[in-house]
Amino acid sequence: MKTKPFRPDVDAPEYKGAYAPYDIIKEGTIAIVVVGLLVVLLATLFGSPDERAITIKAWSNADPIDFATTALGELNGTTITAQYGAPYNTAAPGQNLGPLRLAQFAGVTIPVNTVRDFVINPLSSLPYDRSLSAALTAWKGASASQQGTWVSNYTKGATKMTWSNGIISDPASNTGPVPTMINKLTAMARSGALDQALVTGNGFYTTNYTKPLLFVADGTYLANLAQKQHLLGSQWGMMNETGSYPGQAWLWLYTFWYQVSPFSSSSNADLQVSAVMGLLSLLLLLLPFIPGLRSIPRKLKVYRLIWREYYNG
Amino acid sequence: MAFLWSLAALIPLDNYGHYIHWGVIDISVANFIVVVLMVLAFLAALFLPFPGRNRRKESR
Amino acid sequence: MSTAEIEKQWTTRLRKRAHGHLPPEKLLPDTQPAYVSSWIYVFGVTTIAALVMVILSGIILALRGPQWWHSSSVGHFVNSTHLWSVEIFFFAMIVHLWGKFFMAAWRGGRSLTWVTGVVTFLTSVGTAFTGYVSQTNFDSQWISTQAKDGINATGVGSIFNVLNLGQMLMWHIVLLPLAAVILTAVHVLLVRVKGVVPPFEETNGASK
Ligand code: HEM
Numbered sequence: 001m002k003t004k005p006f007r008p009d010v011d012a013p014e015y016k017g018a019y020a021p022y023d024i025i026k027e028g029t030i031a032i033v034v035v036g037l038l039v040v041l042l043a044t045l046f047g048s049p050d051e052r053a054i055t056i057k058a059w060s061n062a063d064p065i066d067f068a069t070t071a072l073g074e075l076n077g078t079t080i081t082a083q084y085g086a087p088y089n090t091a092a093p094g095q096n097l098g099p100l101r102l103a104q105f106a107g108v109t110i111p112v113n114t115v116r117d118f119v120i121n122p123l124s125s126l127p128y129d130r131s132l133s134a135a136l137t138a139w140k141g142a143s144a145s146q147q148g149t150w151v152s153n154y155t156k157g158a159t160k161m162t163w164s165n166g167i168i169s170d171p172a173s174n175t176g177p178v179p180t181m182i183n184k185l186t187a188m189a190r191s192g193a194l195d196q197a198l199v200t201g202n203g204f205y206t207t208n209y210t211k212p213l214l215f216v217a218d219g220t221y222l223a224n225l226a227q228k229q230h231l232l233g234s235q236w237g238m239m240n241e242t243g244s245y246p247g248q249a250w251l252w253l254y255t256f257w258y259q260v261s262p263f264s265s266s267s268n269a270d271l272q273v274s275a276v277m278g279l280l281s282l283l284l285l286l287l288p289f290i291p292g293l294r295s296i297p298r299k300l301k302v303y304r305l306i307w308r309e310y311y312n313g
Numbered sequence: 314m315a316f317l318w319s320l321a322a323l324i325p326l327d328n329y330g331h332y333i334h335w336g337v338i339d340i341s342v343a344n345f346i347v348v349v350l351m352v353l354a355f356l357a358a359l360f361l362p363f364p365g366r367n368r369r370k371e372s373r
Numbered sequence: 374m375s376t377a378e379i380e381k382q383w384t385t386r387l388r389k390r391a392h393g394h395l396p397p398e399k400l401l402p403d404t405q406p407a408y409v410s411s412w413i414y415v416f417g418v419t420t421i422a423a424l425v426m427v428i429l430s431g432i433i434l435a436l437r438g439p440q441w442w443h444s445s446s447v448g449h450f451v452n453s454t455h456l457w458s459v460e461i462f463f464f465a466m467i468v469h470l471w472g473k474f475f476m477a478a479w480r481g482g483r484s485l486t487w488v489t490g491v492v493t494f495l496t497s498v499g500t501a502f503t504g505y506v507s508q509t510n511f512d513s514q515w516i517s518t519q520a521k522d523g524i525n526a527t528g529v530g531s532i533f534n535v536l537n538l539g540q541m542l543m544w545h546i547v548l549l550p551l552a553a554v555i556l557t558a559v560h561v562l563l564v565r566v567k568g569v570v571p572p573f574e575e576t577n578g579a580s581k
Contacts, residue, residue, distance in 0.1 A: 008573060012481025015406050015571040022405035024418075031415065031422035035461060039426050042460075043453035047322025050443060050452070051511035087531040095526040102528030109531040207539025214536065217518035226515045230332055233519060236339045242512050244330035245456075246343040248505070250463050250498060259337050270526035285491045288479035298573055302475040305359045307572040310408040321446060322453065347464065355468050358412035 009294045017310075049243045051229075056198070056212060059221040060189035064163045070219040071185050072158055074114040075178070076151045079218040081114055088112040088214070095271040102271065110210060118215050122197040123184055132184045135177030142176065150176035233258055253277070394566050402565075409569050413476075416469035417564075423462035424557060428550065430455035435546055439538075440509055459501055466494060478570045486567065489560040496553050503545035506535050517541070 006013075060067035073079040077091070085092035086103040087110045094103035123136060139147065157172030168183050188194045198212040216222050223232070231237035238255040241247035257263045257273040266272055288294055297303060304311055331342040340348075379385055433451045434442060442448035470490065473479075479487040506517040517535045524530040534540055 008480075009477060010480060012483075012571050013574040015408070018407040019404040020407045020410075021403060022409060023403070024401065027415070028418050028421065031418045032425055035419060035422040035426055035458070038461060039423075039430075039454050039458045042457040043322075043450060045323050046453070046457075047325050047449065048453040048456040049327060049512065050449065050508075052443075053510050053514055084525075086528075087525060087534075103525055103530065106528035106531035110534055207542070208534075208537045210534060210536040213514060213518050216514065222515065222518070225511065228329065229515075230330060230341065231515055231519075235332075237519070239344055240330070240341050241343070243325075243327040244341065244343050245326045246347045246460055247341065248498075248501060249344040249347050250467065250501075252340075252344075256337075259339075268526075270523045274523060274527045281491070281495060285488055287474075288484040288487050294477065294479070297475045297477040300475065302359070303477070303573060306411045306413055306472070306476060307408050309410050310572050311575065321449075347460065351464055351468055354416075354464070355413075355471050358416065358468070358472065361412055363410045363412055 009291075009298055010288070046245070049241055049245045051242045054216065054222060054225065055192065056189050056195045056216060057192040059216065059219060060186060060194075063219075063221055064168065064186055064190065065161055066219050066221055067189055068161060068163075068168045068182050068186050069158060070215070071119060071182055071189075072151070072155060072178075073218065074118040074215070075181070076155055077114065078155075079114060081112060081118075081214045081218050084112075095268040097268065097271050097275055100271075112211065112214060117201065117211055118198070119181060119185060121201060122188060122194055123181060125197050125200075126184065126188060126193070129184070131180055135180035135184070138177040139181065146176070150174070150178045154178040154182070234264075253280070395562065399568075400562075400565050405569060406571065408572050413468075413472040414569075416465050416472055417561075419465040420462060420469055421557065421561070423458050423465055424553070426458035427455065427462055428554070430458055431546065431550070439507060439542060443510065459504070463497070463501070466497065470494065476570060477573070480570055481567070483563070483567050483570055486560060486563040489556055489563060493553060493556040493560055496549060496556060500545065500549035500553055503541045503549060507538065507542045507545045509538065 056067070070079060074082060077083065081088060083091045085094040086106060086108050089108060089112060094101055120136070120139070123132060126132060142150075153172045154170055154175040155172075157170040157175075160171050162169045166187070168179070168186055170179060170182075185194065188197070195212060198215060199206045199209060201211065226232055226237065227235070229242045230240050231242070233255075236252075236255050236259065238251050238258075239247050239249055254273065254277050257276055258269060263269045263273055283290065283293070326343070333340050333342060333345055430451055434448070434455060437445075437448060442452040473487065473490065502516075502520070506513045506520065521530060521535050524533060524535055533544075
């Protein structure tokens, strides 16, 4: 029988030396006690962060204009969600890696129509109100192009939008039912009813917050708070935690790519970074099988420190 | 268990964090401390003598 | 039934195979090769210990449900122990990974040990992530609305909806911990089957 040549980075020499007592159960017990004490110590000293969740109610009370502008964007189809593409809608082709449009291939599985889901349905759930009812009837009875004209007229005045005495005013004319709808939705948001309407669209029970989260993320309120907490993507925010707690430091490489060219300026950054990280994870996974890479530890000789007693005889 | 009911963190870290900027790198002080401790733990594991060897050597 | 027939039973064959690969003295050895003498070896056990703490604190949080910790100081303290066990878990696991890399601990038929280690690491990253988005606070609102873009871009978002709290919580407290624990068990059993990797052989100063 021919023996294969010994490959030092793949094969291990046979050990014929001495054995010494080693109590693994005692070691494990000590580890659990030490780690347990350390955990209790750190928890007692530092606690853990818990910034309260924001609500649409809080957002629209803190910044009614930002809320109204976002609501208008949902109606106008200009928000992030409205222009997202898969899995929410078909408004955009989504990111691609060459010919690979993975999101588009996967399809619209979580349909969100911002006009219907964020404006019309919530307004329709409100108790009867004559002006609102008239506005909704006018909206539903109008052609798509008529709706578009109203909304784009209102949008032209939106930069001069003002908020006083609980009313959003926009100087634009020929805006049809849009001012009433925006005002009623803002009032609904400020009362807290919109928070509820966006989740109860699913019925009595829900554990799904897709719609309110998408709506909130379309405004600037959430992002402004996040920026103060140093959580933006451009701030390496993925690794960070609210307050001054340590965060997911293990995401350093993933978030690193977003900071450097070409990813930092790419419109396909998410997909590209995912691809790079997928590849690097595969390299780590298959390290024992990759010639060259698997020789690094033998060449670096750090192992001589670990096994110095063995080598020093 | 009663003490738990009043158990608030002694040094809560809820204030805005501090960040270290160094070229493209932007890391929170908290994360930086964790990374430094990891490197120190690794180096300590390499360099500190593991107990019990001498006794064992004598016995063999 | 004849002994030959008994020998052929699936049960008998499974027991014999298990015993052949992992006799009790290999599963719970009382000695180790003399080269197993470095602090670096304790980081594997430390990772297990931290995982135990993560799971225990997670179980206590589960007893009262996902919102308990916002309103109870006991709940908040338990949450703090959960967070810090996770930080220690990753800390120990990464130092363990560095150590195993510098020992090239995949040698001598141990590549599957390395592979299960890396898969456990990736699974743990996913487990932590789903935990962060299940916090039901500002942090989870921000992380989920940010992370959705990365996940949606890969197409995975079509079935893995990070904005669906119920779905994320299920992944965080059932599916991923189960996977992490099973993977860890396989990983550690493989170490016991193969024994601890021997040092590189060196002839006149240079490793062979
Ligand atoms: C939940 C995570 C993990 C746990 C609980 C764990 C636990 C352990 C334990 C207890 C040992 C034996 C004692 C020791 O040498 O430290 C071990 C060995 C090993 N681990 Fe891990 N490990 C984990 C993750 C990893 C990772 C991420 C890697 C590498 C990518 C890895 C690679 C290895 C290798 C190659 C061995 C064999 C060591 C040898 O033969 O000397 N493990 N692990």
